[in-house]
Amino acid sequence: MRGRPTIYEDANIIKKAQEVFWQKGYSATSLSDLQKATGAGAGSFYNTFKGGKKEVFQKAIEERRLAFDAFKIELNKSDSPLELIKNFFRSIAAADENEHLKGCIIANTVVEMTFIDEKLEANAVQILKEVEEMFTQAIKLEQVNGTLKTKTAPEILGKYLITFWCGLNTLRRMYPDKNVLKNQIEMQLAVLS
Amino acid sequence: MRGRPTIYEDANIIKKAQEVFWQKGYSATSLSDLQKATGAGAGSFYNTFKGGKKEVFQKAIEERRLAFDAFKIELNKSDSPLELIKNFFRSIAAADENEHLKGCIIANTVVEMTFIDEKLEANAVQILKEVEEMFTQAIKLEQVNGTLKTKTAPEILGKYLITFWCGLNTLRRMYPDKNVLKNQIEMQLAVLS
DNA sequence: TTTATTTTGTAATGATCGGTACAAAATTAT
DNA sequence: ATAATTTTGTACCGATCATTACAAAATAAA
Numbered sequence: 001m002r003g004r005p006t007i008y009e010d011a012n013i014i015k016k017a018q019e020v021f022w023q024k025g026y027s028a029t030s031l032s033d034l035q036k037a038t039g040a041g042a043g044s045f046y047n048t049f050k051g052g053k054k055e056v057f058q059k060a061i062e063e064r065r066l067a068f069d070a071f072k073i074e075l076n077k078s079d080s081p082l083e084l085i086k087n088f089f090r091s092i093a094a095a096d097e098n099e100h101l102k103g104c105i106i107a108n109t110v111v112e113m114t115f116i117d118e119k120l121e122a123n124a125v126q127i128l129k130e131v132e133e134m135f136t137q138a139i140k141l142e143q144v145n146g147t148l149k150t151k152t153a154p155e156i157l158g159k160y161l162i163t164f165w166c167g168l169n170t171l172r173r174m175y176p177d178k179n180v181l182k183n184q185i186e187m188q189l190a191v192l193s
Numbered sequence: 194m195r196g197r198p199t200i201y202e203d204a205n206i207i208k209k210a211q212e213v214f215w216q217k218g219y220s221a222t223s224l225s226d227l228q229k230a231t232g233a234g235a236g237s238f239y240n241t242f243k244g245g246k247k248e249v250f251q252k253a254i255e256e257r258r259l260a261f262d263a264f265k266i267e268l269n270k271s272d273s274p275l276e277l278i279k280n281f282f283r284s285i286a287a288a289d290e291n292e293h294l295k296g297c298i299i300a301n302t303v304v305e306m307t308f309i310d311e312k313l314e315a316n317a318v319q320i321l322k323e324v325e326e327m328f329t330q331a332i333k334l335e336q337v338n339g340t341l342k343t344k345t346a347p348e349i350l351g352k353y354l355i356t357f358w359c360g361l362n363t364l365r366r367m368y369p370d371k372n373v374l375k376n377q378i379e380m381q382l383a384v385l386s
Numbered sequence: 387t388t389t390a391t392t393t394t395g396t397a398a399t400g401a402t403c404g405g406t407a408c409a410a411a412a413t414t415a416t
Numbered sequence: 417a418t419a420a421t422t423t424t425g426t427a428c429c430g431a432t433c434a435t436t437a438c439a440a441a442a443t444a445a446a
Binding site: 023024025027028101102103107108110111112114115116121125128129132152156159160162163164165166167168169170171173174175180183184187188191 | 216217218221294296300307308309314318321322345349352353358359360361362363366367368373376377384
Protein backbone atom coordinates (compact mmCIF):
# COMPACT_ATOMS: atom_id res chain seq x y z
CA MET A 1 0.00 0.00 0.00
CA ARG A 2 1.16 3.46 -0.95
CA GLY A 3 1.55 6.48 1.30
CA ARG A 4 3.68 7.88 4.03
CA PRO A 5 4.19 5.28 6.73
CA THR A 6 2.19 5.41 9.94
CA ILE A 7 4.32 6.15 12.97
CA TYR A 8 1.50 6.32 15.53
CA GLU A 9 -0.17 2.94 16.02
CA ASP A 10 -3.92 3.26 16.56
CA ALA A 11 -3.83 0.87 19.50
CA ASN A 12 -0.98 2.80 21.07
CA ILE A 13 -2.75 6.13 20.76
CA ILE A 14 -5.81 4.66 22.43
CA LYS A 15 -3.77 3.15 25.23
CA LYS A 16 -2.02 6.45 25.95
CA ALA A 17 -5.28 8.39 25.63
CA GLN A 18 -7.02 5.94 27.95
CA GLU A 19 -4.57 6.75 30.71
CA VAL A 20 -5.37 10.46 30.46
CA PHE A 21 -9.14 9.92 30.25
CA TRP A 22 -8.94 7.53 33.18
CA GLN A 23 -7.31 10.15 35.36
CA LYS A 24 -9.05 13.34 34.25
CA GLY A 25 -12.33 12.13 32.80
CA TYR A 26 -13.80 13.12 29.45
CA SER A 27 -14.63 16.83 29.83
CA ALA A 28 -11.44 17.85 31.61
CA THR A 29 -9.21 16.13 29.04
CA SER A 30 -8.30 18.49 26.21
CA LEU A 31 -7.08 17.65 22.72
CA SER A 32 -3.83 19.28 23.78
CA ASP A 33 -3.61 16.80 26.69
CA LEU A 34 -4.14 13.91 24.30
CA GLN A 35 -1.59 15.21 21.80
CA LYS A 36 0.98 15.60 24.54
CA ALA A 37 0.31 12.12 25.91
CA THR A 38 0.26 10.32 22.56
CA GLY A 39 2.88 12.35 20.72
CA ALA A 40 0.60 12.56 17.71
CA GLY A 41 -0.23 16.01 16.35
CA ALA A 42 -3.65 17.18 15.28
CA GLY A 43 -3.02 15.98 11.73
CA SER A 44 -2.34 12.37 12.65
CA PHE A 45 -4.97 12.47 15.34
CA TYR A 46 -7.89 13.45 13.15
CA ASN A 47 -6.63 11.44 10.22
CA THR A 48 -6.75 8.32 12.37
CA PHE A 49 -9.90 9.08 14.33
CA LYS A 50 -12.40 11.00 12.22
CA GLY A 51 -14.74 11.06 15.20
CA GLY A 52 -12.21 13.12 17.15
CA LYS A 53 -12.08 13.20 20.93
CA LYS A 54 -15.34 11.32 21.41
CA GLU A 55 -14.30 8.41 19.18
CA VAL A 56 -11.03 7.98 21.04
CA PHE A 57 -12.86 8.04 24.36
CA GLN A 58 -15.33 5.41 23.17
CA LYS A 59 -12.47 3.21 22.05
CA ALA A 60 -10.66 3.67 25.35
CA ILE A 61 -13.84 2.52 27.10
CA GLU A 62 -14.19 -0.36 24.67
CA GLU A 63 -10.69 -1.52 25.49
CA ARG A 64 -11.64 -1.65 29.13
CA ARG A 65 -14.69 -3.72 28.26
CA LEU A 66 -12.36 -6.22 26.59
CA ALA A 67 -10.42 -6.56 29.84
CA PHE A 68 -13.64 -7.49 31.63
CA ASP A 69 -14.49 -9.90 28.82
CA ALA A 70 -11.13 -11.60 29.22
CA PHE A 71 -11.85 -12.09 32.90
CA LYS A 72 -15.27 -13.49 32.04
CA ILE A 73 -13.62 -16.15 29.88
CA GLU A 74 -11.40 -17.08 32.83
CA LEU A 75 -14.54 -17.42 34.96
CA ASN A 76 -16.21 -19.68 32.42
CA LYS A 77 -13.21 -21.99 32.43
CA SER A 78 -13.18 -22.22 36.21
CA ASP A 79 -15.37 -24.46 38.36
CA SER A 80 -15.01 -22.12 41.34
CA PRO A 81 -15.65 -18.78 39.62
CA LEU A 82 -16.72 -17.09 42.83
CA GLU A 83 -13.27 -17.63 44.27
CA LEU A 84 -11.79 -15.90 41.22
CA ILE A 85 -14.17 -13.00 41.72
CA LYS A 86 -13.30 -12.76 45.39
CA ASN A 87 -9.60 -12.77 44.54
CA PHE A 88 -10.26 -10.09 41.96
CA PHE A 89 -11.71 -7.89 44.71
CA ARG A 90 -8.89 -8.82 47.08
CA SER A 91 -6.31 -7.81 44.48
CA ILE A 92 -7.71 -4.26 44.53
CA ALA A 93 -6.29 -3.65 47.99
CA ALA A 94 -2.78 -4.42 46.73
CA ALA A 95 -2.85 -1.77 43.99
CA ASP A 96 -0.71 1.34 44.37
CA GLU A 97 -2.05 4.75 45.35
CA ASN A 98 -2.29 6.05 41.79
CA GLU A 99 -4.52 3.12 40.83
CA HIS A 100 -6.74 3.81 43.83
CA LEU A 101 -7.13 7.44 42.84
CA LYS A 102 -7.90 6.52 39.24
CA GLY A 103 -10.59 4.07 40.26
CA CYS A 104 -12.69 2.32 37.61
CA ILE A 105 -12.92 4.22 34.33
CA ILE A 106 -16.34 2.72 33.60
CA ALA A 107 -17.87 3.65 36.94
CA ASN A 108 -16.23 7.09 36.64
CA THR A 109 -17.82 7.54 33.23
CA VAL A 110 -21.31 6.70 34.50
CA VAL A 111 -20.96 9.37 37.17
CA GLU A 112 -19.43 11.99 34.88
CA MET A 113 -21.52 11.60 31.74
CA THR A 114 -25.05 11.27 33.12
CA PHE A 115 -26.33 14.68 32.07
CA ILE A 116 -23.53 15.31 29.56
CA ASP A 117 -23.66 12.59 26.91
CA GLU A 118 -26.49 10.08 26.86
CA LYS A 119 -24.76 7.56 24.60
CA LEU A 120 -21.47 7.46 26.48
CA GLU A 121 -23.33 7.09 29.77
CA ALA A 122 -25.65 4.35 28.48
CA ASN A 123 -22.66 2.49 27.10
CA ALA A 124 -20.83 2.60 30.42
CA VAL A 125 -23.98 1.52 32.27
CA GLN A 126 -24.28 -1.40 29.86
CA ILE A 127 -20.74 -2.53 30.64
CA LEU A 128 -21.39 -2.42 34.38
CA LYS A 129 -24.53 -4.48 33.82
CA GLU A 130 -22.49 -7.05 31.93
CA VAL A 131 -20.05 -7.24 34.82
CA GLU A 132 -22.99 -7.58 37.19
CA GLU A 133 -24.39 -10.41 35.06
CA MET A 134 -20.99 -12.08 35.20
CA PHE A 135 -21.13 -11.91 39.01
CA THR A 136 -24.71 -13.20 39.05
CA GLN A 137 -23.95 -16.20 36.86
CA ALA A 138 -20.93 -17.18 38.93
CA ILE A 139 -23.00 -16.98 42.11
CA LYS A 140 -25.86 -18.97 40.62
CA LEU A 141 -23.44 -21.70 39.53
CA GLU A 142 -21.89 -22.04 42.96
CA GLN A 143 -25.31 -22.06 44.59
CA VAL A 144 -26.38 -24.93 42.35
CA ASN A 145 -23.06 -26.67 43.06
CA GLY A 146 -23.73 -26.27 46.75
CA THR A 147 -20.37 -24.52 47.24
CA LEU A 148 -22.19 -21.29 48.13
CA LYS A 149 -24.59 -21.73 51.04
CA THR A 150 -26.57 -18.47 51.12
CA LYS A 151 -30.13 -18.72 49.78
CA THR A 152 -30.29 -15.08 48.72
CA ALA A 153 -31.23 -14.76 45.04
CA PRO A 154 -28.17 -14.60 42.74
CA GLU A 155 -29.60 -11.48 41.05
CA ILE A 156 -29.61 -9.68 44.40
CA LEU A 157 -26.11 -10.85 45.22
CA GLY A 158 -24.88 -9.87 41.75
CA LYS A 159 -26.24 -6.37 42.27
CA TYR A 160 -24.67 -6.40 45.72
CA LEU A 161 -21.27 -7.03 44.16
CA ILE A 162 -21.57 -4.39 41.45
CA THR A 163 -22.75 -1.93 44.11
CA PHE A 164 -19.69 -2.86 46.14
CA TRP A 165 -17.48 -2.38 43.09
CA CYS A 166 -18.87 1.12 42.55
CA GLY A 167 -18.67 1.92 46.25
CA LEU A 168 -15.07 0.78 46.32
CA ASN A 169 -14.47 3.19 43.44
CA THR A 170 -14.95 6.04 45.92
CA LEU A 171 -13.72 4.34 49.10
CA ARG A 172 -10.35 3.78 47.41
CA ARG A 173 -9.98 7.52 46.97
CA MET A 174 -10.99 8.21 50.58
CA TYR A 175 -8.57 5.59 51.89
CA PRO A 176 -5.90 4.72 49.31
CA ASP A 177 -4.47 2.37 51.93
CA LYS A 178 -3.85 -1.36 51.64
CA ASN A 179 -4.89 -2.30 55.15
CA VAL A 180 -8.08 -0.28 55.30
CA LEU A 181 -9.20 -1.59 51.93
CA LYS A 182 -8.23 -5.17 52.73
CA ASN A 183 -10.38 -5.14 55.86
CA GLN A 184 -13.38 -3.69 54.08
CA ILE A 185 -13.11 -6.05 51.14
CA GLU A 186 -12.93 -9.11 53.38
CA MET A 187 -15.89 -7.90 55.42
CA GLN A 188 -18.04 -7.35 52.34
CA LEU A 189 -17.01 -10.61 50.70
CA ALA A 190 -17.95 -12.48 53.87
CA VAL A 191 -21.58 -11.83 52.92
CA LEU A 192 -21.01 -14.34 50.10
CA SER A 193 -20.58 -17.53 52.09
CA MET B 194 -26.30 51.53 53.48
CA ARG B 195 -25.85 53.29 50.17
CA GLY B 196 -25.84 51.76 46.72
CA ARG B 197 -28.05 50.13 44.15
CA PRO B 198 -30.16 47.45 45.78
CA THR B 199 -29.25 43.79 45.44
CA ILE B 200 -31.75 41.79 43.46
CA TYR B 201 -29.89 38.49 43.44
CA GLU B 202 -29.68 36.96 46.91
CA ASP B 203 -26.36 35.21 47.53
CA ALA B 204 -28.11 32.16 48.99
CA ASN B 205 -30.45 31.97 46.02
CA ILE B 206 -27.62 32.12 43.48
CA ILE B 207 -25.86 29.29 45.30
CA LYS B 208 -29.01 27.19 45.45
CA LYS B 209 -29.65 27.61 41.73
CA ALA B 210 -25.99 27.04 40.90
CA GLN B 211 -25.92 23.93 43.08
CA GLU B 212 -28.62 22.34 40.97
CA VAL B 213 -26.55 22.82 37.81
CA PHE B 214 -23.30 21.64 39.41
CA TRP B 215 -25.11 18.65 40.85
CA GLN B 216 -26.29 17.57 37.42
CA LYS B 217 -23.32 18.44 35.23
CA GLY B 218 -20.40 18.47 37.62
CA TYR B 219 -17.78 21.20 37.94
CA SER B 220 -15.87 21.10 34.64
CA ALA B 221 -18.87 20.71 32.35
CA THR B 222 -20.75 23.60 33.97
CA SER B 223 -19.96 26.88 32.21
CA LEU B 224 -20.37 30.39 33.52
CA SER B 225 -23.02 30.80 30.85
CA ASP B 226 -24.90 27.83 32.37
CA LEU B 227 -24.74 29.43 35.79
CA GLN B 228 -25.85 32.82 34.51
CA LYS B 229 -28.79 31.24 32.74
CA ALA B 230 -29.78 29.24 35.82
CA THR B 231 -29.40 32.06 38.32
CA GLY B 232 -30.55 34.97 36.18
CA ALA B 233 -27.59 37.00 37.36
CA GLY B 234 -25.29 38.46 34.72
CA ALA B 235 -21.49 38.43 34.84
CA GLY B 236 -21.47 41.77 36.65
CA SER B 237 -23.57 40.64 39.59
CA PHE B 238 -21.95 37.25 39.56
CA TYR B 239 -18.37 38.41 39.99
CA ASN B 240 -19.37 41.29 42.22
CA THR B 241 -20.93 38.80 44.65
CA PHE B 242 -18.39 36.00 44.32
CA LYS B 243 -14.89 37.37 43.74
CA GLY B 244 -13.62 33.80 43.59
CA GLY B 245 -15.75 33.15 40.50
CA LYS B 246 -16.89 29.70 39.48
CA LYS B 247 -14.76 27.85 42.01
CA GLU B 248 -16.04 29.87 44.96
CA VAL B 249 -19.65 29.24 44.01
CA PHE B 250 -18.94 25.53 43.65
CA GLN B 251 -17.29 25.40 47.06
CA LYS B 252 -20.29 27.13 48.59
CA ALA B 253 -22.69 24.75 46.83
CA ILE B 254 -20.74 21.87 48.36
CA GLU B 255 -20.72 23.59 51.73
CA GLU B 256 -24.49 23.89 51.63
CA ARG B 257 -24.72 20.16 51.12
CA ARG B 258 -22.47 19.62 54.11
CA LEU B 259 -24.95 21.61 56.18
CA ALA B 260 -27.72 19.23 55.14
CA PHE B 261 -25.69 16.32 56.47
CA ASP B 262 -24.95 18.28 59.64
CA ALA B 263 -28.68 18.85 60.17
CA PHE B 264 -29.24 15.12 59.90
CA LYS B 265 -26.43 14.53 62.36
CA ILE B 266 -28.22 16.71 64.89
CA GLU B 267 -31.36 14.63 64.40
CA LEU B 268 -29.29 11.53 65.07
CA ASN B 269 -27.85 12.95 68.26
CA LYS B 270 -31.35 13.66 69.56
CA SER B 271 -32.52 10.14 68.80
CA ASP B 272 -31.96 7.07 70.96
CA SER B 273 -32.33 4.76 67.96
CA PRO B 274 -30.09 6.63 65.49
CA LEU B 275 -29.46 3.52 63.43
CA GLU B 276 -33.15 3.30 62.59
CA LEU B 277 -33.00 6.90 61.33
CA ILE B 278 -30.00 6.00 59.19
CA LYS B 279 -31.74 2.95 57.81
CA ASN B 280 -34.81 5.02 56.96
CA PHE B 281 -32.54 7.56 55.33
CA PHE B 282 -31.26 4.82 53.01
CA ARG B 283 -34.78 3.49 52.49
CA SER B 284 -36.00 6.95 51.47
CA ILE B 285 -33.53 6.89 48.57
CA ALA B 286 -35.56 4.27 46.73
CA ALA B 287 -38.61 6.55 46.78
CA ALA B 288 -36.85 9.43 45.02
CA ASP B 289 -37.78 10.27 41.45
CA GLU B 290 -35.66 9.38 38.43
CA ASN B 291 -34.00 12.78 38.18
CA GLU B 292 -32.77 12.48 41.76
CA HIS B 293 -31.39 9.02 41.00
CA LEU B 294 -29.50 10.33 38.00
CA LYS B 295 -28.11 13.25 39.97
CA GLY B 296 -26.82 11.02 42.73
CA CYS B 297 -24.83 12.50 45.62
CA ILE B 298 -23.03 15.74 44.74
CA ILE B 299 -20.29 15.02 47.28
CA ALA B 300 -19.54 11.52 45.98
CA ASN B 301 -19.74 12.85 42.42
CA THR B 302 -17.19 15.53 43.31
CA VAL B 303 -14.72 13.01 44.74
CA VAL B 304 -14.87 11.04 41.51
CA GLU B 305 -14.67 14.06 39.23
CA MET B 306 -12.05 16.20 40.95
CA THR B 307 -9.40 13.63 41.92
CA PHE B 308 -6.78 14.67 39.37
CA ILE B 309 -8.34 18.05 38.62
CA ASP B 310 -8.42 20.07 41.84
CA GLU B 311 -6.75 18.76 44.97
CA LYS B 312 -8.53 21.10 47.38
CA LEU B 313 -12.03 20.49 46.08
CA GLU B 314 -11.42 16.74 46.14
CA ALA B 315 -9.94 16.73 49.64
CA ASN B 316 -12.87 18.80 50.87
CA ALA B 317 -15.41 16.37 49.42
CA VAL B 318 -13.50 13.41 50.85
CA GLN B 319 -13.56 15.11 54.25
CA ILE B 320 -17.35 15.47 54.11
CA LEU B 321 -17.78 11.79 53.25
CA LYS B 322 -15.53 10.92 56.18
CA GLU B 323 -17.72 13.01 58.47
CA VAL B 324 -20.80 11.16 57.24
CA GLU B 325 -18.95 7.90 57.80
CA GLU B 326 -18.08 8.99 61.34
CA MET B 327 -21.75 9.80 61.91
CA PHE B 328 -22.64 6.26 60.83
CA THR B 329 -19.91 4.79 63.01
CA GLN B 330 -21.02 6.64 66.13
CA ALA B 331 -24.64 5.64 65.67
CA ILE B 332 -23.62 2.00 65.26
CA LYS B 333 -21.34 2.10 68.29
CA LEU B 334 -24.14 3.55 70.42
CA GLU B 335 -26.62 0.87 69.43
CA GLN B 336 -24.05 -1.84 70.02
CA VAL B 337 -23.45 -0.54 73.54
CA ASN B 338 -27.22 -0.30 74.04
CA GLY B 339 -27.53 -3.88 72.92
CA THR B 340 -30.05 -2.92 70.24
CA LEU B 341 -27.55 -3.92 67.55
CA LYS B 342 -26.40 -7.53 67.89
CA THR B 343 -23.51 -7.82 65.41
CA LYS B 344 -20.04 -7.85 66.98
CA THR B 345 -18.32 -6.40 63.92
CA ALA B 346 -16.32 -3.28 64.81
CA PRO B 347 -18.34 -0.06 64.39
CA GLU B 348 -15.51 1.44 62.30
CA ILE B 349 -15.82 -1.39 59.82
CA LEU B 350 -19.59 -1.09 59.70
CA GLY B 351 -19.36 2.68 59.31
CA LYS B 352 -17.06 2.22 56.33
CA TYR B 353 -19.46 -0.43 55.05
CA LEU B 354 -22.28 2.12 55.06
CA ILE B 355 -20.32 4.90 53.37
CA THR B 356 -19.17 2.37 50.76
CA PHE B 357 -22.79 1.43 50.26
CA TRP B 358 -23.74 5.08 49.95
CA CYS B 359 -21.12 5.60 47.23
CA GLY B 360 -22.06 2.35 45.51
CA LEU B 361 -25.69 3.38 45.54
CA ASN B 362 -24.58 6.59 43.86
CA THR B 363 -23.86 4.55 40.73
CA LEU B 364 -26.45 1.79 41.17
CA ARG B 365 -29.18 4.45 41.15
CA ARG B 366 -28.08 5.52 37.69
CA MET B 367 -27.95 1.94 36.45
CA TYR B 368 -31.40 1.19 37.85
CA PRO B 369 -33.37 4.38 38.53
CA ASP B 370 -36.20 2.11 39.67
CA LYS B 371 -37.97 2.08 43.02
CA ASN B 372 -38.38 -1.68 43.31
CA VAL B 373 -34.87 -2.64 42.31
CA LEU B 374 -33.36 -0.10 44.67
CA LYS B 375 -35.70 -1.02 47.52
CA ASN B 376 -34.64 -4.67 47.32
CA GLN B 377 -30.96 -3.85 47.26
CA ILE B 378 -31.20 -1.37 50.10
CA GLU B 379 -33.06 -3.81 52.33
CA MET B 380 -30.58 -6.55 51.54
CA GLN B 381 -27.58 -4.38 52.40
CA LEU B 382 -29.19 -2.96 55.54
CA ALA B 383 -29.89 -6.50 56.75
CA VAL B 384 -26.17 -6.79 57.40
CA LEU B 385 -26.74 -4.34 60.26
CA SER B 386 -28.82 -6.47 62.59
C1' DT C 387 -30.26 68.21 45.42
C1' DT C 388 -25.95 66.76 45.32
C1' DT C 389 -22.54 63.27 46.50
C1' DA C 390 -21.02 58.79 47.69
C1' DT C 391 -21.66 54.09 47.15
C1' DT C 392 -23.11 49.80 45.42
C1' DT C 393 -25.21 46.70 41.94
C1' DT C 394 -26.36 45.81 37.50
C1' DG C 395 -26.07 44.81 32.44
C1' DT C 396 -23.22 44.74 28.53
C1' DA C 397 -19.30 44.66 25.96
C1' DA C 398 -15.11 43.43 25.72
C1' DT C 399 -10.66 40.57 27.14
C1' DG C 400 -7.09 36.99 26.15
C1' DA C 401 -6.90 32.04 26.47
C1' DT C 402 -8.20 27.80 25.24
C1' DC C 403 -11.51 24.73 23.18
C1' DG C 404 -12.29 20.95 19.46
C1' DG C 405 -11.66 20.65 14.77
C1' DT C 406 -10.05 21.78 9.78
C1' DA C 407 -7.03 23.14 5.80
C1' DC C 408 -3.26 22.21 3.50
C1' DA C 409 1.32 21.67 1.95
C1' DA C 410 5.49 19.01 2.82
C1' DA C 411 7.20 14.41 3.61
C1' DA C 412 7.42 9.67 2.75
C1' DT C 413 6.18 5.74 0.92
C1' DT C 414 4.48 2.17 -3.03
C1' DA C 415 2.83 1.29 -7.62
C1' DT C 416 3.53 2.21 -12.30
C1' DA D 417 11.78 8.46 -12.66
C1' DT D 418 7.28 9.61 -12.14
C1' DA D 419 2.69 9.39 -10.44
C1' DA D 420 -0.47 8.14 -6.92
C1' DT D 421 -1.46 7.85 -2.23
C1' DT D 422 -1.23 8.36 2.63
C1' DT D 423 0.57 10.42 6.96
C1' DT D 424 2.48 14.08 9.23
C1' DG D 425 3.28 18.75 11.19
C1' DT D 426 1.74 23.37 11.39
C1' DA D 427 -1.01 27.12 10.88
C1' DC D 428 -5.31 28.44 11.38
C1' DC D 429 -10.54 28.45 12.18
C1' DG D 430 -14.77 30.08 14.64
C1' DA D 431 -16.74 29.09 19.12
C1' DT D 432 -16.66 29.15 23.70
C1' DC D 433 -14.19 29.51 28.03
C1' DA D 434 -13.72 32.21 32.66
C1' DT D 435 -12.98 36.70 33.78
C1' DT D 436 -12.58 41.88 33.64
C1' DA D 437 -13.72 46.75 32.44
C1' DC D 438 -16.82 50.10 32.79
C1' DA D 439 -20.65 53.01 32.40
C1' DA D 440 -25.53 53.35 33.53
C1' DA D 441 -28.84 52.62 37.18
C1' DA D 442 -30.41 52.91 41.71
C1' DT D 443 -30.19 53.64 46.21
C1' DA D 444 -28.80 56.19 51.03
C1' DA D 445 -26.19 59.71 53.24
C1' DA D 446 -24.90 64.47 53.36
